Amino acid sequence: MYNLRFINNFYYKFLGLGTLLILSLVGSYFFYRHNHPKYIPLPPRPEITLTIIPGWDLRDVAEYLVAQKLASSTADVYALTGEPAKLIKDGTKKYDLLWPNREIGIDIWSVKPDNQNYEGYLGPETVRVFQGSSVKEILSKFLFERAKQIDIQLPSEFPELNVKNMNWHEILTMASILEREVRNLEDKKLVADIFWRRLKKNWALQADSTVHYAVGKEGNVFTTNEDRQTDSLWNTYKYPGLPPGPICNPGLESIQAALYPEANNYWYFLTDKNGAVHYAKTLEEQNSNKYKYLK
Numbered sequence: 001m002y003n004l005r006f007i008n009n010f011y012y013k014f015l016g017l018g019t020l021l022i023l024s025l026v027g028s029y030f031f032y033r034h035n036h037p038k039y040i041p042l043p044p045r046p047e048i049t050l051t052i053i054p055g056w057d058l059r060d061v062a063e064y065l066v067a068q069k070l071a072s073s074t075a076d077v078y079a080l081t082g083e084p085a086k087l088i089k090d091g092t093k094k095y096d097l098l099w100p101n102r103e104i105g106i107d108i109w110s111v112k113p114d115n116q117n118y119e120g121y122l123g124p125e126t127v128r129v130f131q132g133s134s135v136k137e138i139l140s141k142f143l144f145e146r147a148k149q150i151d152i153q154l155p156s157e158f159p160e161l162n163v164k165n166m167n168w169h170e171i172l173t174m175a176s177i178l179e180r181e182v183r184n185l186e187d188k189k190l191v192a193d194i195f196w197r198r199l200k201k202n203w204a205l206q207a208d209s210t211v212h213y214a215v216g217k218e219g220n221v222f223t224t225n226e227d228r229q230t231d232s233l234w235n236t237y238k239y240p241g242l243p244p245g246p247i248c249n250p251g252l253e254s255i256q257a258a259l260y261p262e263a264n265n266y267w268y269f270l271t272d273k274n275g276a277v278h279y280a281k282t283l284e285e286q287n288s289n290k291y292k293y294l295k
Contacts, residue, residue: 054251082117120246176246188257
């Protein structure tokens with residue numbers, strides 16, 4: 001006859017040991033799960049703040065990224081954006097910056113001509129990017145900001161008579177000239193009307209800012225007679241019509257001025273050294289203003 005007490009003691013001891021073993025295995029699993037490198041949460045990736053200022057051109061952007069040690073040279077930036085005041089050669093592979101077509105819902109590639117660099121297409125904004133981001137990722141952030149602006153400002157049809165039949169690339173080009181020519185919104189709207197009417201009559205815009213860009217000058221817009229003889233498609237003294245593309249990255253205010261010009265009877269204007277704008281209806285008045293305010 002079996003010893004029931006012995007069997008019961010053995011059974012409960014075995015059951016207890018088994019339970020301890022199972023608990024130990026479960027505990028080991030959870031300890032491994034939460035302490036193994038695969039499961040340890042990574043620390044937050046540090047971010048940095050970058051700002052493009054309205055009116056900066058590709059030269060300014062490239063130099064800024066180099067100064068911030070985010071690009072090794074301006075050539076690295078131009079390899080993605082194209083060089084300032086130069087068209088992209090036919091047959092060159094289209095740059096593959098990350099345009100946010102799907103996120104925004106507009107075909108941004110229909111805005112920028114294939115042979116045009118990315119001047120004007122970087123939205124002047126403050127953005128946050130991960131530390132260690134590539135130049136391509138950084139530029140794409142600013143392209144996303146511009147795409148959002150275009151999407152918000154995009155009217156079903158351009159509302160003003162002088163702006164009809166203009167595409168978005170031409171609007172950005174005009175806005176970039178306004179950005180560099182005059183300072184406040186009221187003047188930008190008046191000058192926009194002057195420039196649109198000049199274009200309609202096939203007059204030369206004679207915008208010093210475009211020559212300033214073509215010859216690569218920095219600082220306040222000022223050109224010499226020699227500068228104005230430069231053979232560049234961006235020289236609006238030498239070639240009538242708009243230049244091939246923008247001369248800087250304009251702010252939203254300049255875009256609005258290009259879209260909604262203020263009708264006026266002026267044909268000429270100049271900006272003095274203090275930033276004040278002086279308007280003229282005739283060339284004679286303009287020459288008089290030059291003598292008064294630019295001497």
